[in-house]
Amino acid sequence: MTTFSFEKLVIFGVGLIGGSLARALRERGGVARGGSIVGVGRSSASGERARQLGVVDEIAALEDDASLARALAGADLVLLAAPVAQTGPLLRRIAPFLDAATLITDAGSTKSDVIAAAREALGARIGQFVPGHPIAGRESSGVEAALADLYVGRNVVLCALPENRPDDVHRIEAMWRATGAHVRTMDGAQHDRVFAAVSHLPHLLSFALVEQILGEADSALKFSFAAGGFRDFTRIAASSPEMWRDVCLANREALVDELDAYMAVLARLRAAMLAGDGATLEAVFARSREARTGWLERGARAARPLDDLAST
Amino acid sequence: MTTFSFEKLVIFGVGLIGGSLARALRERGGVARGGSIVGVGRSSASGERARQLGVVDEIAALEDDASLARALAGADLVLLAAPVAQTGPLLRRIAPFLDAATLITDAGSTKSDVIAAAREALGARIGQFVPGHPIAGRESSGVEAALADLYVGRNVVLCALPENRPDDVHRIEAMWRATGAHVRTMDGAQHDRVFAAVSHLPHLLSFALVEQILGEADSALKFSFAAGGFRDFTRIAASSPEMWRDVCLANREALVDELDAYMAVLARLRAAMLAGDGATLEAVFARSREARTGWLERGARAARPLDDLAST
Numbered sequence: 083m084t085t086f087s088f089e090k091l092v093i094f095g096v097g098l099i100g101g102s103l104a105r106a107l108r109e110r111g112g113v114a115r116g117g118s119i120v121g122v123g124r125s126s127a128s129g130e131r132a133r134q135l136g137v138v139d140e141i142a143a144l145e146d147d148a149s150l151a152r153a154l155a156g157a158d159l160v161l162l163a164a165p166v167a168q169t170g171p172l173l174r175r176i177a178p179f180l181d182a183a184t185l186i187t188d189a190g191s192t193k194s195d196v197i198a199a200a201r202e203a204l205g206a207r208i209g210q211f212v213p214g215h216p217i218a219g220r221e222s223s224g225v226e227a228a229l230a231d232l233y234v235g236r237n238v239v240l241c242a243l244p245e246n247r248p249d250d251v252h253r254i255e256a257m258w259r260a261t262g263a264h265v266r267t268m269d270g271a272q273h274d275r276v277f278a279a280v281s282h283l284p285h286l287l288s289f290a291l292v293e294q295i296l297g298e299a300d301s302a303l304k305f306s307f308a309a310g311g312f313r314d315f316t317r318i319a320a321s322s323p324e325m326w327r328d329v330c331l332a333n334r335e336a337l338v339d340e341l342d343a344y345m346a347v348l349a350r351l352r353a354a355m356l357a358g359d360g361a362t363l364e365a366v367f368a369r370s371r372e373a374r375t376g377w378l379e380r381g382a383r384a385a386r387p388l389d390d391l392a393s394t
Numbered sequence: 395m396t397t398f399s400f401e402k403l404v405i406f407g408v409g410l411i412g413g414s415l416a417r418a419l420r421e422r423g424g425v426a427r428g429g430s431i432v433g434v435g436r437s438s439a440s441g442e443r444a445r446q447l448g449v450v451d452e453i454a455a456l457e458d459d460a461s462l463a464r465a466l467a468g469a470d471l472v473l474l475a476a477p478v479a480q481t482g483p484l485l486r487r488i489a490p491f492l493d494a495a496t497l498i499t500d501a502g503s504t505k506s507d508v509i510a511a512a513r514e515a516l517g518a519r520i521g522q523f524v525p526g527h528p529i530a531g532r533e534s535s536g537v538e539a540a541l542a543d544l545y546v547g548r549n550v551v552l553c554a555l556p557e558n559r560p561d562d563v564h565r566i567e568a569m570w571r572a573t574g575a576h577v578r579t580m581d582g583a584q585h586d587r588v589f590a591a592v593s594h595l596p597h598l599l600s601f602a603l604v605e606q607i608l609g610e611a612d613s614a615l616k617f618s619f620a621a622g623g624f625r626d627f628t629r630i631a632a633s634s635p636e637m638w639r640d641v642c643l644a645n646r647e648a649l650v651d652e653l654d655a656y657m658a659v660l661a662r663l664r665a666a667m668l669a670g671d672g673a674t675l676e677a678v679f680a681r682s683r684e685a686r687t688g689w690l691e692r693g694a695r696a697a698r699p700l701d702d703l704a705s706t
Contacts, residue, residue, distance in 0.1 A: 272612075280619055281623050284624055284627040287627070289682040291596060292682035295591055297655075303584075311597060313690070316682075319686045323676045331670060331672055342664075348653065351653075360640075363638070366605050367639060370602075371632055371635055
């Protein structure tokens with residue numbers, strides 16, 4: 083296994099995800115002697131906060147050419163940890179200052195759109211970009227919430243491109259392994275289908291349930307009787323509206339496919355109810371319960387259970 | 395406020411719900427000096443277990459006319475705490491042995507169907523039946539899981555019938571208040587709409603999500619990446635398939651209405667995604683998050699938060 087260390091890491095967006103990577107690499111020997119971590123953000127206040135907390139060594143200003151050029155000069159690695167919709171603009175801003183030896187990766191929760199934006203922004207240099215997605219999170223966000231062990235036992239998906247050099251992909255793998263994560267690989271389209279099904283669709287469905295109750299004349303009465311089942315089902319509706327707007331738009335193709343398949347299941351259940359077909363209902367419910375229980379049991383035997391994992 | 399005590403309470407189905415009522419009344423002085431609690435079940439083993447645990451004083455056999463007649467003679471109150479689909483058969487079985495002074499109530503999670511079954515089984519004696527629904531539960535079931543404080547701070551809905559005498563309704567209210575519950579009243583149709591929206595529909599949606607993923611070719615891959623959001627969303631898919639089959643059939647009218655309204659919300663979100671309409675998505679998500687957060691904050695200020703409340 084490749085060991086990983088770098089001289090200079092530049093993180094665009096030092097929040098929970100970027101800050102946790104910085105903390106993890108620092109604690110686990112990923113930063114070479116004399117190496118440094120530079121944080122770049124839109125707001126100098128949040129960058130300053132990251133520096134005060136010791137998460138980054140230096141900060142740079144995205145809007146300032148000289149500051150950005152200094153930040154990127156001689157960088158081994160750039161991590162994009164900003165909302166996915168900013169991938170294209172960020173890479174276009176970075177491109178003029180990018181060394182040929184600098185690798186770029188990202189932490190976006192969708193991949194097809196990120197890859198398309200990167201191809202457009204980087205052109206012939208697309209091989210320098212290795213797309214990634216760490217499956218980790220917490221209910222709190224921002225650099226204050228960053229944890230050195232956020233990625234321990236978590237999955238990180240890499241969606242290597244045909245243009246990536248194998249050695250470069252191995253370096254990004256080694257970086258994530260250094261944080262304690264498990265690295266898994268698949269292509270971008272497959273990634274987007276998987277997460278549309280197990281993450282994006284549940285979020286959409288959860289927001290939609292609250293929206294539906296809100297729209298009814300007796301919504302106050304209904305909320306007053308909502309209990310534990312409703313609470314669990316809608317926990318993910320407490321997630322960031324901006325982030326989920328971006329995810330839904332960025333992954334709309336796979337998400338609409340999953341939504342259509344889901345609505346077909348609902349239509350089947352609806353027909354069974356109207357037909358008084360208890361056998362079909364019970365078979366579906368029993369199959370679901372068994373699959374869900376089996377999934378949970380496999381998770382409990384995994385290196386790190388999901389107990390503290392927020393909506394991802 | 396009426397205080398409540400009785401000489402003889404007969405519980406059909408001494409599991410979590412019936413057993414917890416028995417324990418609560420016993421601990422809180424609801425059983426008069428010399429009074430007794432009789433448990434009636436289909437299996438003599440589970441009844442025997444309830445007696446060994448001290449939850450009931452005596453047991454009777456449903457199939458045995460003499461035993462059932464002895465159990466019901468002079469009873470103040472009968473509680474039906476069996477699955478809702480058994481309401482009609484149970485009441486038909488009870489009717490020939492029912493004293494004119496005995497009140498009957500139930501704990502079923504649907505009400506229109508229970509009321510219809512009771513009207514058919516009891517005929518002119520329908521006034522003796524006061525329909526109810528305690529909103530409480532635990533993940534474990536059976537008489538072993540019964541708790542004296544299961545109902546403390548919980549809502550109990552009573553759906554009094556026009557044929558009920560006000561004094562009889564007050565006695566049932568007083569019984570539930572004696573367990574520490576809050577009693578709220580509404581009619582059966584309203585009850586079923588409320589619980590279709592906040593309980594039955596979320597259960598259906600949760601089962602349906604697992605069913606959909608199971609039906610896809612890459613379901614193993616998808617389950618292997620499911621994380622915290624999926625876990626919370628599908629927690630209620632671990633519920634009893636038999637119980638939820640019965641609930642979906644019993645409350646199908648209200649549930650199909652809610653499902654149709656929900657699918658209309660999904661269709662709106664789908665159209666917004668395809669149109670690239672981020673403003674609509676964000677507005678819906680923000681509104682949902684705010685409503686859900688407000689609901690949770692009101693709950694946290696309530697007498698008893700939902701932390702240990704299973705799917706209900």
